[in-house]
Amino acid sequence: MNTPNNVSRQAPVSPPAPARRLEGERFVLPARILHWLMAILILAMLYVGAGMVSTVSARYPELLAWHRPLGIAVLILALIRLGVRVTHRPPPLPSDLHPVQAAGAKASHYLLYALMIAMPLIGWAMQSAGGYPVIMWKGFELPPILPHDIVVYGQLRRAHGLLGYAFFLLILGHMAAGLMHAWVRRDGVFESMAGGGDS
Ligand code: HEM
Ligand code: HEM
Numbered sequence: 446m447n448t449p450n451n452v453s454r455q456a457p458v459s460p461p462a463p464a465r466r467l468e469g470e471r472f473v474l475p476a477r478i479l480h481w482l483m484a485i486l487i488l489a490m491l492y493v494g495a496g497m498v499s500t501v502s503a504r505y506p507e508l509l510a511w512h513r514p515l516g517i518a519v520l521i522l523a524l525i526r527l528g529v530r531v532t533h534r535p536p537p538l539p540s541d542l543h544p545v546q547a548a549g550a551k552a553s554h555y556l557l558y559a560l561m562i563a564m565p566l567i568g569w570a571m572q573s574a575g576g577y578p579v580i581m582w583k584g585f586e587l588p589p590i591l592p593h594d595i596v597v598y599g600q601l602r603r604a605h606g607l608l609g610y611a612f613f614l615l616i617l618g619h620m621a622a623g624l625m626h627a628w629v630r631r632d633g634v635f636e637s638m639a640g641g642g643d644s
């Protein structure tokens with residue numbers, strides 16, 4: 446009988462493992478600390494913001510009193526982070542990542558940076574145009590950055606709300622991509638942002 450011996454002895458063919466980001470190629474420690482600290486802060490800001498506008502109770506001013514200074518903290522941290530980013534080259538993406546995926550990652554990171562800076566600035570400008578003080582803590586408030594104008598206030602309020610939800614969607618997509626790298630591709634991209642150590 447003619448048995449296909451040569452076929453049965455062959456090792457099973459598995460697809461090539463994805464290329465890994467090189468061992469030790471990571472974002473610098475300040476970039477990693479800022480990334481996770483800001484992730485917590487921004488998610489908290491989105492939830493506080495959404496909770497705030499959906500209540501008519503006395504919790505509105507209480508939540509707003511947290512929302513304003515935390516939002517300004519995000520602005521300051523985002524500017525520091527941008528400084529770290531332009532002075533420290535990020536690790537290159539794995540060489541086998543599809544060009545469309547690589548371009549998507551780059552574009553979404555630009556957008557995340559833009560929103561981290563635009564959201565607090567729009568919040569501050571909206572409060573200024575509405576004639577409301579931006580109280581950081583008792584006895585200290587920021588100066589207005591726009592003159593009082595109720596029409597502009599309305600437009601900025603709408604923009605702050607719409608961009609807030611666009612920000613949330615973008616973060617969800619970004620988290621999904623991060624987890625895809627960690628659990629599906631296992632290509633070292635997640636570790637480059639998550640790993641400890643001082644390199
Ligand atoms: C509010 C939430 C978040 C924001 C605003 C954010 C923002 C960013 C930005 C702007 C970058 C690009 C870093 C740079 O090039 O300087 C980045 C990278 C990264 N983030 Fe996030 N992130 C958030 C949450 C998360 C979460 C929850 C995860 C985990 C799944 C995650 C995983 C990653 C990974 C793995 C990278 C490296 C990607 C690469 O090297 O291309 N991020 N993040
Ligand atoms: C990262 C920064 C920020 C994020 C992610 C954020 C997010 C949000 C979100 C999601 C809402 C709910 C919008 C809606 O459903 O209409 C909101 C409302 C609001 N935010 Fe922010 N915000 C930020 C910074 C700021 C800052 C710095 C200020 C002021 C200095 C501010 C002032 C307000 C005010 C007054 C509202 C309530 C508007 C209303 O009553 O319709 N936000 N924010």
